[in-house]
Amino acid sequence: MAQGVKRVVLAFSGGLDTSVILKWLQQTYGCEVVTFTADLGQGEELEPARAKAQMMGVKPEHIFIDDLREEFVRDYVFPMMRANALYEGTYLLGTSIARPLIAKRQIEIAKMVGADAVSHGATGKGNDQVRFELGYYALEPDVKVIAPWREWDLTSRTKLIEFAEAHQIPVSKDKRGEAPFSTDANLLHTSSEGKVLEDPWDEVPDYVYSRTNHPEEGPDTPEYITIDFERGDGVALNGEGMSPATLLAKLNDLGKTHGIGRLDLVENRFVGMKSRGMYETPGGTIYHIAHRGIEQLTLDRGAAHLKDELAPRYAELIYNGLWFSPEREMLQAAIDHSQSHVTGTVRLKLYKGNAWVVGRKSPYSLYSEKVVTFEDDAGAYDQKDAEGFIKLNALRLRLLGRRQG
Structure with missing residues (x-):
């Protein structure tokens, strides 16, 4: 049994991987486990995670399920959108931008409950292990991090299921056998990777898509909408004022209807390998296009072109997990300064997988x-x-x- 850990805060979804991790932590470290489940708008019922944690011996007062949707969009998504950040020119960073908030809240909970370690379920092949742990260390430099996928010998889904069944951990029926692909979701996007998506020559099967209707099956009549911006942030849809999370959720609904925001991408992971993923970012795609539309009127040429030079660097910092770095904060200060007059209204046309800017106006327009x-x-x-x-x-x-x- 490993020594030196008395209490650990686990990022816990209630799925197969993190349920196995919970039991493994209890056995391997002999420690008390505190679970943290973040509601980032992934659209799943989260209370089952509470029930599963309790069933596995976690004290009720040590089960945290936090609604972070507004904080997520207000303090992470919107600042990123001000930068027009796209990783490798196309990816709107839906998974990347969620990780620093989860890491931040985990560290806050660890301090609240007196934990001496934090743990996550990211694998040793992916970017998320880097993003989580850079966040942890930036906020609590001496924290102990436990990454089970880098320690245990449960190297396949079959072994995970065998471990779960041996320890009476409930396994959802759709998890028996190999899953066709893995997904990650939040209010900004859904990503899918693995299995049926691993050959980059094969077209993504229709059943993989969960957030967008097929563009060809969208309405035959275009839909026109307006988004109002103040100082670079969206504040209203079709003239109705909305909170950041509500605005993004409404845009998600519109994007789903019209099949907007699908991306089939082969990307360069921070850890060195290429991977193929399918991303659905319906509302974020509409919002990104609208934000660029209002900047066309309100940003000076020099400022606009400098922002376009900074955006790839900013996007790479987020992708690589460096949200809490001084260089990201420096870039953010410059970007936020550029947004002081990015105020006005953009009109967009939505139709069969596409969103176009068809009108824009601003009291601070530089267009003469x-x-x-x-x-x-x-x-x-x-x-x-x-x-x-x-x-x-x-x-x-x-x-x-x-x-x-």
């Missing part, structure tokens, strides 16, 4: 119809000024051309 018009601008812009501008920019090119000639 008087200047840009092809008609008489009444002296707002002197076209003769362009000659000197062009010649100054061409000077070095002309000198180079003369030398080469």
